[in-house]
Amino acid sequence: MNGASDLLTTAELVRRDDFTLGAVQVSPSTRKLSGPGGEGSLEPRAMQVLVVLADAAGRVVTREELFRRCWGAAVVGDDSLNRAVADVRRLARTVGDAGFRIQTVPRAGYRLLIEAAFPPESVRPIARRAMFALAGLGVAGAFGAGLWRVRRDRARAQAGALIGESEQEMRAGSPEGHGRAVRALDRAADLASDDPLAWGRLALARYALSEESPPEQATALVAGVQDAARRALTLSSRQPDALSALAILPPYFGDWAAAEQRMHRVLGVAPDHLTTRDARAFLLTSVGRVRENLAERLAMAKEDSLSANLLYRLIYAHWIAGEVDAADRVADKALQLWPRHPGAWFARLWTLAFTGRADRALAHLADASLRPDLPDFIIDSLGTALRALDSGRRADIRAAAAQLMAQVSLGPPLSVNAILLLGGLGEVDRAFKVATAYFLEEGPLMASVRWRPGQFSVSDQRRRKTHMLFVPATSGLRADSRFENLTERIGLAAYWRGRGIAPDYRNG
Structure with a gap:
């Protein structure tokens, strides 16, 4: 549908039936999400975005369609949509093992992906008892390995969603956005400590935030830039975000030639790296x-x-x-x-x-x-x-x-x-x-x-x-x-x- 006919109004939200996404119960009428980790509420616009993405059943929804469906004729900037998506992602993490995530599709839009839900706390003791009961049959090891893989894959998926969230925050170019990006990437690096991309992006986000922070905070952030970059390069010696962060970190007034050489070396590894080109x-x-x-x-x-x-x-x-x-x-x-x-x-x-x-x-x-x-x-x-x-x-x-x-x-x-x-x-x-x-x-x-x-x-x-x-x-x-x-x-x-x-x- 096109035009105003497919506008999802707050009145329409009230008439919507509740539905389930993974392990989360979504109530559009009350704007609540309930999951293994608790319950929380969304702002009306964030719930509208979630419902439109859920209606798409895995299809990529363009940013233009989201603006049309959720904001109608109102003139707003990208930051409004970025905040709504970030709010949904944050609440999904808060209510526990959500079993769904919003994937950022670069230069296109977003799509909602359903993941296998991890059993809630009330079920986990049963799973552990079953594992021990099966131990005599030699199944416990395989069960444990499978469980570990599920957790690892879920952590990586969550880290990927957080990295996507940070990309939108960084595009806003504001101190508040940079702060939110650092927090998201800190969490991503915790979830996937072996992912060089998470550490490299964290180095760049910390650099951006250091440029906007008081001296006492900037000093700690600069050290954090170096730490995150080193971690990324330990995992992948040519990780471009980490290389870029280290290249642009030193002030270059009076030392332009050395700075230019550092940037050229990064572009030799990743010619299209936008932060370095900028x-x-x-x-x-x-x-x-x-x-x-x-x-x-x-x-x-x-x-x-x-x-x-x-x-x-x-x-x-x-x-x-x-x-x-x-x-x-x-x-x-x-x-x-x-x-x-x-x-x-x-x-x-x-x-x-x-x-x-x-x-x-x-x-x-x-x-x-x-x-x-x-x-x-x-x-x-x-x-x-x-x-x-x-x-x-x-x-x-x-x-x-x-x-x-x-x-x-x-x-x-x-x-x-x-x-x-x-x-x-x-x-x-x-x-x-x-x-x-x-x-x-x-x-x-x-x-x-x-x-x-x-x-x-x-x-x-x-x-x-x-x-x-x-x-x-x-x-x-x-x-x-x-x-x-x-x-x-x-x-x-x-x-x-x-x-x-x-x-x-x-x-x-």
């Missing part, structure tokens, strides 16, 4: 190779067009390349799929602000329904800078510049924002002062170069970055004679000489 593409922008970055971003978009992080970085790639219409289209898609995602939101802001549409950037800033959670002082300073860009009045520009300069000590992202906005406002001298403080820790200006608790944070700006030196807004810096001295002192010029290449801005 990291390498960002490195390309950071060293001024923006055309190569765009080519790689476009290639990755064909393989995964729904990842929040890949989408918002594609917005930047189009903007840097002067493809404003393409940047706008990707920004529309990203914010429809992942409303309030900080990376997508800022990418749209900068694209509007620095392409002669400061008035639209101001409207974007004012729309609280799309805006991520930002401190009031950030919203205020962005508004001041955008109004100065819009008016072009000298007094407005001076006021905006002073406000931006006063904030660079409040967190590394403030220096990045200041360099961008000061460059866009034509305040090149002030932009160089911020750059000197941020990159070289020199001069009277005290810029924050490391994130500390209580400071403003954006998840992908916790390390010192250079990408903003090569965007359209900072063209005035690149045209200034001081830029070559800056690149020499921070090591970019040495990178270019060592690689025998020139950055794109020198080639026109």
